[in-house]
Amino acid sequence: MRRVVLLICSLCILLSCTQCARRDDAFTRRSEEKTLTPLDYTQLRDREQVKYKDVILRIPASWGGVLLPVDPGAYPTILDKVVHSGDLGTIMGLYNQALFELQHPRVRVEYIHFDMWSDTFRSTLAVALSARRAPAYYIARDLPQTIEQGLYADLTDLMKKWDQFHLQPEGSIREGTVNGRIYTLAGNEMGATIIRYRKDWFREAGIFNEFGEPGPRSVWTWDDFRRIAAKLTDPKRGRYGFAGEMGDFLYNAPHGLDLYVPDPTGQRTWKFNDADPELRRSLQAVREMANKERSANTSVSMGWFEWHNEFDAGRAGMIVSFAPHIPREFLENPHKFGKDKPYGETVGMATLPLGPAGLSGLRPITNPIGFDPTMSPEQLEAAFEWCKSYFYGDMFVNRMRTEAQIARVLNRRSTVYAEVLALPYKPKENLLEEPLEKVFPKDYLETYRRIRESHAPPLPREFGLKEPPTNEYNRAIRAMYSEAITSNADLEAIISKTASIINTTLLNFRGKDDREQMRRYIAARTAFYQKHYPRYYEQVWRDKVQKFYQVP
Amino acid sequence: MTGRSISYKHLSAWLFTLPGLFVQFFFGWFPILFAFFVGFQQYYLVKPPEFVGTANFREVFSDPLVLTALWNTFYYAFLAIGLTFIIPIFVSILLMEMAARTIRIMMLLWFIPVASTAGIAIWKYMYNPTLGLMNGIPTLFGMERWGIKWLDDPSLAMISLVLPGLILFGPGLIYIAALQNVPEELYEAADLEGASFFRKIRLVTLPRLRPIIAMMLLFSIIGSMQVFELPFIMTGGGPGYATTTVVMYVYNLAFGAYNLGKATALAIVLFFIIMTLIIIQRRFFKENLDD
Numbered sequence: 001m002r003r004v005v006l007l008i009c010s011l012c013i014l015l016s017c018t019q020c021a022r023r024d025d026a027f028t029r030r031s032e033e034k035t036l037t038p039l040d041y042t043q044l045r046d047r048e049q050v051k052y053k054d055v056i057l058r059i060p061a062s063w064g065g066v067l068l069p070v071d072p073g074a075y076p077t078i079l080d081k082v083v084h085s086g087d088l089g090t091i092m093g094l095y096n097q098a099l100f101e102l103q104h105p106r107v108r109v110e111y112i113h114f115d116m117w118s119d120t121f122r123s124t125l126a127v128a129l130s131a132r133r134a135p136a137y138y139i140a141r142d143l144p145q146t147i148e149q150g151l152y153a154d155l156t157d158l159m160k161k162w163d164q165f166h167l168q169p170e171g172s173i174r175e176g177t178v179n180g181r182i183y184t185l186a187g188n189e190m191g192a193t194i195i196r197y198r199k200d201w202f203r204e205a206g207i208f209n210e211f212g213e214p215g216p217r218s219v220w221t222w223d224d225f226r227r228i229a230a231k232l233t234d235p236k237r238g239r240y241g242f243a244g245e246m247g248d249f250l251y252n253a254p255h256g257l258d259l260y261v262p263d264p265t266g267q268r269t270w271k272f273n274d275a276d277p278e279l280r281r282s283l284q285a286v287r288e289m290a291n292k293e294r295s296a297n298t299s300v301s302m303g304w305f306e307w308h309n310e311f312d313a314g315r316a317g318m319i320v321s322f323a324p325h326i327p328r329e330f331l332e333n334p335h336k337f338g339k340d341k342p343y344g345e346t347v348g349m350a351t352l353p354l355g356p357a358g359l360s361g362l363r364p365i366t367n368p369i370g371f372d373p374t375m376s377p378e379q380l381e382a383a384f385e386w387c388k389s390y391f392y393g394d395m396f397v398n399r400m401r402t403e404a405q406i407a408r409v410l411n412r413r414s415t416v417y418a419e420v421l422a423l424p425y426k427p428k429e430n431l432l433e434e435p436l437e438k439v440f441p442k443d444y445l446e447t448y449r450r451i452r453e454s455h456a457p458p459l460p461r462e463f464g465l466k467e468p469p470t471n472e473y474n475r476a477i478r479a480m481y482s483e484a485i486t487s488n489a490d491l492e493a494i495i496s497k498t499a500s501i502i503n504t505t506l507l508n509f510r511g512k513d514d515r516e517q518m519r520r521y522i523a524a525r526t527a528f529y530q531k532h533y534p535r536y537y538e539q540v541w542r543d544k545v546q547k548f549y550q551v552p
Numbered sequence: 553m554t555g556r557s558i559s560y561k562h563l564s565a566w567l568f569t570l571p572g573l574f575v576q577f578f579f580g581w582f583p584i585l586f587a588f589f590v591g592f593q594q595y596y597l598v599k600p601p602e603f604v605g606t607a608n609f610r611e612v613f614s615d616p617l618v619l620t621a622l623w624n625t626f627y628y629a630f631l632a633i634g635l636t637f638i639i640p641i642f643v644s645i646l647l648m649e650m651a652a653r654t655i656r657i658m659m660l661l662w663f664i665p666v667a668s669t670a671g672i673a674i675w676k677y678m679y680n681p682t683l684g685l686m687n688g689i690p691t692l693f694g695m696e697r698w699g700i701k702w703l704d705d706p707s708l709a710m711i712s713l714v715l716p717g718l719i720l721f722g723p724g725l726i727y728i729a730a731l732q733n734v735p736e737e738l739y740e741a742a743d744l745e746g747a748s749f750f751r752k753i754r755l756v757t758l759p760r761l762r763p764i765i766a767m768m769l770l771f772s773i774i775g776s777m778q779v780f781e782l783p784f785i786m787t788g789g790g791p792g793y794a795t796t797t798v799v800m801y802v803y804n805l806a807f808g809a810y811n812l813g814k815a816t817a818l819a820i821v822l823f824f825i826i827m828t829l830i831i832i833q834r835r836f837f838k839e840n841l842d843d
Contacts, residue, residue: 125597300703300791301787483792485791
């Protein structure tokens with residue numbers, strides 16, 4: 001008996017070892033056969049069809065894919081469940097999968113579960129890439145450090161051949177470009193960081209925009225923002241003018257405050273910009289807004305979710321938000337604030353306030369996506385084609401039609417309008433039954449017009465200059481602002497402490513060809529301001545270059 | 553016993569132990585060994601690593617934030633051990649003096665909030681300066697000026713993190729379980745000798761709890777030196793760097809700055825600090841009653 005048990009155990013161990021050693025070599029297998037047309041492919045026998053498909057695409061269900069329910073529940077089969085429960089989204093996902101495979105006979109699409117929106121995404125992705133089980137594409141966060149880590153395939157050649165390359169938002173292209181090579185593709189939802197505001201509060205306060213509607217004017221300054229925040233504040237009613245994280249409260253970008261500048265000694269690439277008086281003004285302004293005027297509600301425990309809660313609960317008149325969310329909510333949840341407060345008359349959107357010299361912090365961006373660098377060139381090309389079809393091609397059209405039909409059946413507004421409003425690409429067909437002007441309030445359309453017309457300044461990475469790690473750098477800056485807001489410490493002491501931390505831990509590097517790259521970078525920024533912000537160039541930038549941008 | 557049967561016994565023992573050993577090796581020892589490898593590398597998530605010698609350790613020792621994080625961690629450990637380790641010992645002893653039914657109810661109440669992550673998230677809202685319960689209750693009684701900023705006050709933030717531990721950390725249950733095993737005869741003998749209540753605690757209860765206290769102290773030191781989720785969820789390390797602990801800084805370095813080599817080097821430094829503390833604790837706080 002013992003020997004039998006022993007034998008079984010040994011066999012189990014042996015089997016598990018062989019299973020571990022088995023490699024899924026489908027990824028690397030190359031077809032020796034000639035390329036077949038879709039028609040040729042349909043004439044193959046099942047076994048030959050299976051054999052012919054040697055380009056595997058792993059599409060994440062969280063972006064582009066669908067997953068069938070795991071349990072049929074009360075239905076006889078899973079397919080029955082999908083059909084009879086009216087799950088048209090899943091059916092369309094499967095239809096698109098079949099269509100794409102038919103258009104690209106060598107490709108086999110596998111929909112996989114891969115959550116790219118959770119906090120553990122980075123570590124999960126690292127493990128998945130090491131195990132060669134990553135999805136074909138995924139959201140590209142923490143740029144450019146993740147590019148330096150080798151997390152994305154080089155897309156430059158594919159981009160050059162693509163007819164809609166130029167339609168990607170400028171900010172997204174810049175974000176994903178390192179030393180002239182492009183590593184990310186702009187997602188299908190263009191937006192920007194904008195201000196979400198309560199129209200009813202603005203109406204009460206008598207603040208109207210150029211359309212005669214409650215809200216800030218579409219061209220407003222940071223001083224206007226501060227004044228309005230104070231005006232909307234009403235402690236007796238528990239109202240704050242603004243709610244947000246402990247940071248610069250939108251001050252730095254429109255005032256052209258760069259928090260790191262070239263190190264004039266040449267010992268490092270960058271140094272913390274503690275000499276710019278704008279930094280003191282910024283810290284002073286947020287300290288006063290939070291503590292003296294009490295127009296800004298902020299806390300170390302406040303994140304995106306919390307300040308949106310403050311807004312929805314009627315405790316904040318303005319918050320920072322992401323542009324596409326508002327038109328979508330307008331269509332999906334028109335009575336979010338009650339039957340007597342239609343969404344479009346309650347929630348407004350405006351672009352970020354400008355600086356005194358007309359500089360804007362508005363950056364047109366999308367969620368950029370990167371592609372698995374371990375894929376073969378055929379897989380990479382197929383994944384790129386998939387994204388094109390999903391973003392604006394056949395699959396996009398199918399998805400939108402389905403969405404419109406579902407909305408009609410369920411008697412609700414179709415979110416197609418929000419998708420098209422935020423779409424950076426040119427769709428294959430016009431899918432709108434009525435023009436966007438008839439659907440959305442004026443401030444939504446005006447904000448989107450401004451987003452589309454806005455420009456993003458050049459980034460150091462494009463010229464091969466190393467940047468400090470984005471997350472940690474932002475954390476250090478937030479720490480500086482939170483100290484300024486929560487303590488009475490001298491601002492000079494806070495700045496000097498932050499400079500010491502940032503210079504020692506985050507900017508302690510120097511590149512080989514820094515000098516030349518830095519010159520090119522500064523020249524590009526100068527040209528950018530001359531072209532898009534001439535007033536800022538004349539009044540501020542020229543002086544700033546002399547003071548803070550001297551290449552050693 | 554024949555030589556054949558001994559070798560068979562050994563072989564079968566090894567074979568049955570092997571899966572467990574594999575798991576222990578790959579998930580227990582291997583990561584520690586691997587950390588020593590990574591600590592000397594410029595380590596990338598996908599690209600091959602580059603050997604950098606002791607550069608990561610030199611960076612760790614020259615980083616001013618490491619000192620801040622270490623100070624915060626020791627401060628947290630001091631508060632946590634003081635409040636959440638020592639207080640439950642005395643609460644448990646006093647609880648044992650109550651009726652059996654009360655003990656059972658109290659144990660139940662003690663056990664319910666041990667769902668820690670959810671508990672931490674709730675505490676985050678309880679501390680909210682405008683909406684939270686901690687400021688809301690005094691306001692209800694007309695004490696609007698109470699207005700403590702809790703997590704937003706650099707001098708209060710750390711103690712605000714420790715307070716939930718009084719409820720969420722459940723060593724009291726373990727002490728009560730241990731106290732129930734103290735022989736009743738010892739107390740009876742003490743009563744006959746005319747020992748007072750506090751004398752009984754000093755001479756009977758505490759010595760009998762000593763092995764448990766030693767073990768719990770060990771866990772408490774390790775746990776509080778590795779504290780991560782409390783500051784991560786509640787304050788993000790702020791205000792300023794007032795609640796940034798070492799493990800949180802390791803996490804930020806690894807998955808915020810993608811500096812896996814330096815993060816691992818700091819983790820190794822923390823490993824040696826904890827080891828040192830444990831050796832000191834084992835040396836000076838013996839578990840054995842006879843020692």
